[in-house]
Amino acid sequence: MDVVNQMQRQFVDYSTSLHREGILDDQFTQLQKLQDENSPDFVVEVASLFFEDCEKLINNMARALEQQGVDFKQVDASVHQLKGSSSSIGAVQVKNVCIAFRSFCEAQNREGCLRCLQQVTHEYSLLKNKLQTLFRLEQQILAAGGSIPVIE
Amino acid sequence: MTVERIVSETKDQFPIGMRVLAVDDDPTCLLLLETLLRRCQYHVTTTSQAVTALKMLRENKNRFDLVISDVHMPDMDGFKLLELVGLEMDLPVIMLSANGDTKLVMKGITHGACDYLLKPVRIEELKNIWQHVVRRKKFDRKDRNNSDSLDKPHVDSGEAAGMGNADNNVKLNKKRKDQNEDEDEDRDENGHDNDDPSTQKKPRVVWSVELHRKFVAAVNQLGIEKAVPKRILELMNVEKLTRENVASHLQAKFRLYLKRISCVANQQANVAASLGTADSSYLRMGPLNGLGNFHALAGTDQLHNAAFRSFPPSGVLGRLNTPSGLGIRGLPSPGTIQLGHVQNSGHSINDPSKLQSFVPGNHNANILQGMPMSLELDQLQNNKGVSHIGELPTANSTSVFPVSGSLMDAQITGFSNNPLLGVTSNSLMLEGSSRQSALHASNLRDGVYAIGFQNGNTLSEFASIDPVSNQLRDSKADLQGQAASINCNAGKIMRSVAQEWNAPRKDAPYQSHLMSCSVNSSTSSNGAMVQLDQCLDRNNSIFHRTMDSDSIGPLNFVDPLSIKHVEAHNSAMEPSVIEKERYLMYQSRPQGNHIPDSVGSLEDLASAMMKQDQGKGNRRTQ
Numbered sequence: 176m177d178v179v180n181q182m183q184r185q186f187v188d189y190s191t192s193l194h195r196e197g198i199l200d201d202q203f204t205q206l207q208k209l210q211d212e213n214s215p216d217f218v219v220e221v222a223s224l225f226f227e228d229c230e231k232l233i234n235n236m237a238r239a240l241e242q243q244g245v246d247f248k249q250v251d252a253s254v255h256q257l258k259g260s261s262s263s264i265g266a267v268q269v270k271n272v273c274i275a276f277r278s279f280c281e282a283q284n285r286e287g288c289l290r291c292l293q294q295v296t297h298e299y300s301l302l303k304n305k306l307q308t309l310f311r312l313e314q315q316i317l318a319a320g321g322s323i324p325v326i327e
Numbered sequence: 328m329t330v331e332r333i334v335s336e337t338k339d340q341f342p343i344g345m346r347v348l349a350v351d352d353d354p355t356c357l358l359l360l361e362t363l364l365r366r367c368q369y370h371v372t373t374t375s376q377a378v379t380a381l382k383m384l385r386e387n388k389n390r391f392d393l394v395i396s397d398v399h400m401p402d403m404d405g406f407k408l409l410e411l412v413g414l415e416m417d418l419p420v421i422m423l424s425a426n427g428d429t430k431l432v433m434k435g436i437t438h439g440a441c442d443y444l445l446k447p448v449r450i451e452e453l454k455n456i457w458q459h460v461v462r463r464k465k466f467d468r469k470d471r472n473n474s475d476s477l478d479k480p481h482v483d484s485g486e487a488a489g490m491g492n493a494d495n496n497v498k499l500n501k502k503r504k505d506q507n508e509d510e511d512e513d514r515d516e517n518g519h520d521n522d523d524p525s526t527q528k529k530p531r532v533v534w535s536v537e538l539h540r541k542f543v544a545a546v547n548q549l550g551i552e553k554a555v556p557k558r559i560l561e562l563m564n565v566e567k568l569t570r571e572n573v574a575s576h577l578q579a580k581f582r583l584y585l586k587r588i589s590c591v592a593n594q595q596a597n598v599a600a601s602l603g604t605a606d607s608s609y610l611r612m613g614p615l616n617g618l619g620n621f622h623a624l625a626g627t628d629q630l631h632n633a634a635f636r637s638f639p640p641s642g643v644l645g646r647l648n649t650p651s652g653l654g655i656r657g658l659p660s661p662g663t664i665q666l667g668h669v670q671n672s673g674h675s676i677n678d679p680s681k682l683q684s685f686v687p688g689n690h691n692a693n694i695l696q697g698m699p700m701s702l703e704l705d706q707l708q709n710n711k712g713v714s715h716i717g718e719l720p721t722a723n724s725t726s727v728f729p730v731s732g733s734l735m736d737a738q739i740t741g742f743s744n745n746p747l748l749g750v751t752s753n754s755l756m757l758e759g760s761s762r763q764s765a766l767h768a769s770n771l772r773d774g775v776y777a778i779g780f781q782n783g784n785t786l787s788e789f790a791s792i793d794p795v796s797n798q799l800r801d802s803k804a805d806l807q808g809q810a811a812s813i814n815c816n817a818g819k820i821m822r823s824v825a826q827e828w829n830a831p832r833k834d835a836p837y838q839s840h841l842m843s844c845s846v847n848s849s850t851s852s853n854g855a856m857v858q859l860d861q862c863l864d865r866n867n868s869i870f871h872r873t874m875d876s877d878s879i880g881p882l883n884f885v886d887p888l889s890i891k892h893v894e895a896h897n898s899a900m901e902p903s904v905i906e907k908e909r910y911l912m913y914q915s916r917p918q919g920n921h922i923p924d925s926v927g928s929l930e931d932l933a934s935a936m937m938k939q940d941q942g943k944g945n946r947r948t949q
Binding site: 202 | 352353354355356358359362363366397399424425426446447448449450
């Protein structure tokens with residue numbers, strides 16, 4: 176059980192650090208709370224969907240920004256969606272970049288948009304890594320027979 | 328387990344088990360939303376496509392209690408979906424967006440959303456969304472009860488809550504039995520099971536759409552004056568139909584019509600004005616404040632000459648549902664109901680198909696295509712627009728249906744508040760067109776369609792539409808099919824009828840009756856349609872669907888029944904039928920004709936209406 180306890184502690188610490196770093200916010204905690212015996216993989220599911228969606232949106236944005244005549248409306252639509260999904264999952268950094276991104280879209284500032292796109296990609300990768308680490312920790316705890324501690 | 332049983336069970340534990348349809352193209356958000364809703368113990372169905380959502384909703388209007396939809400979706404704008412749902416199904420819709428811009432929120436509300444949530448959505452907020460369903464139901468029920476007390480209860484059987492329709496029916500006088508019968512029949516037709524057959528002593532005749540159409544055709548053919556039950560019966564040539572059946576149907580329809588008219592009359596003063604004389608363009612937009620709005624709302628130029636496009640059920644009618652606010656909200660853009668152009672020259676709606684409703688280009692202005700009834704499309708939830716069909720009569724093809732979206736308490740005259748109203752009246756030019764069938768009753772659902780009052784009396788004549796409008800809200804009868812049918816024919820009929828019924832008569836009781844009538848209709852969505860149908864049917868006795876008659880004077884009849892109520896009819900009724908009915912409703916105020924004896928109560932109603940009319944002076948040209 177020590178191992179489990181250790182893992183659990185690790186999990187909690189890691190989780191807390193993510194929040195502290197501002198990578199995740201309270202919304203993520205809410206998601207975790209929604210996970211229960213009826214939907215044990217809820218958080219992982221949502222995160223996976225988010226990753227998929229995010230990648231698709233980033234690709235869309237990149238493609239749109241590469242065009243000669245940039246369709247800012249389209250870029251904006253993608254950013255808007257990314258903003259929505261990132262806020263739903265609690266990916267606060269990603270969301271914040273999206274907010275800035277949208278202003279650049281409105282201003283039709285290609286350079287600004289490209290910069291934001293870069294930032295978004297960066298934040299997204301960071302988040303993905305961190306979450307994957309977190310999930311791995313969770314899996315380990317469960318595999319060892321422990322339960323995921325609830326983070327308040 | 329049958330669906331009904333599930334429904335009733337869940338309804339018993341409401342809000343637990345409330346059936347929600349969640350629409351969001353973002354899978355992350357959709358999954359989250361679904362989980363949250365399930366956590367609130369709602370019954371959730373999800374889809375990432377607005378188109379699929381609409382399909383599901385249309386397939387079974389009773390399947391859901393509430394819709395939650397994202398604003399930004401690739402296949403259809405969330406606001407458009409909002410409008411459509413409001414018009415066709417009269418369900419509460421909650422908008423969801425990551426963008427909390429005030430303008431967007433305002434847009435959502437004006438389109439009829441009952442709430443606007445920001446992403447990330449929180450469970451606390453979702454825990455309270457059931458209030459929107461209750462509010463709507465209560466409103467309907469209340470209206471229904473009111474109307475019941477005034478007149479026969481036009482209970483919309485639709486309400487699952489089982490608004491004591493049966494009770495109301497039982498309470499009704501025997502002499503109301505006919506009306507009950509009609510209502511019941513209509514309701515039954517619509518597939519509602521709430522009717523209590525025990526109240527009827529005689530074998531009921533179910534006035535199916537087809538039957539009613541024949542009835543209307545017969546009446547039309549005979550002309551208002553000669554439309555006596557016996558002759559109607561002969562013309563209809565339906566086996567096993569008795570003269571008594573026809574008589575009661577005639578009376579019922581007329582009464583309903585009158586009721587509606589009176590309701591609408593008050594509010595539709597302006598509209599009526601616009602409906603004006605046959606020769607003038609119906610679009611008397613002038614007086615209607617809404618006009619300006621309307622145009623603005625329409626956002627397209629379709630208003631005037633919108634060809635009658637097949638109108639997807641998307642409601643032209645805005646969601647007039649919100650019980651709370653019958654107030655006139657600014658015209659919801661979606662709502663411009665232009666029912667085609669009223670052709671001034673015509674005066675008579677010769678061709679039912681002529682009704683053209685144009686569909687506003689943008690989703691905001693949903694014009695019920697083919698719906699003669701101008702439906703306020705606005706999804707003002709709170710405003711049930713009353714669509715007034717203006718000038719139906721004259722325009723061969725167009726009838727102006729002022730749809731007062733939110734007639735709720737506001738007098739239509741004001742219109743200023745309610746762009747919808749204004750617009751509707753003006754824009755409700757129904758253009759008869761063959762495409763009418765496109766008119767979807769759904770659009771009409773929400774609003775009470777005040778059928779244009781031709782002689783410009785329209786709104787003022789009608790009793791405050793408030794009650795109606797309230798009802799309209801709930802009774803978003805799916806006017807889908809129906810709207811369409813309320814084509815010019817109806818107008819024509821109305822006109823002639825109006826003329827016939829011009830005799831001044833007591834109005835007060837009828838007006839209230841009408842009002843309540845309309846109110847009733849608005850109750851549940853299902854019921855609404857039914858009611859509408861009922862009203863239409865009743866009132867339609869005089870109106871025929873066929874626009875062959877040519878001089879239907881301006882229709883002053885308001886169709887208090889929210890067209891939308893024809894839920895059941897949606898599928899059953901052809902749009903054209905509905906449209907016709909609507910038209911019927913919209914008849915210009917009778918210019919002083921006397922209602923034939925056979926009409927009986929209709930006369931009274933007519934006279935009541937006429938009184939108002941007379942005040943304004945009959946402008947109708949016979």
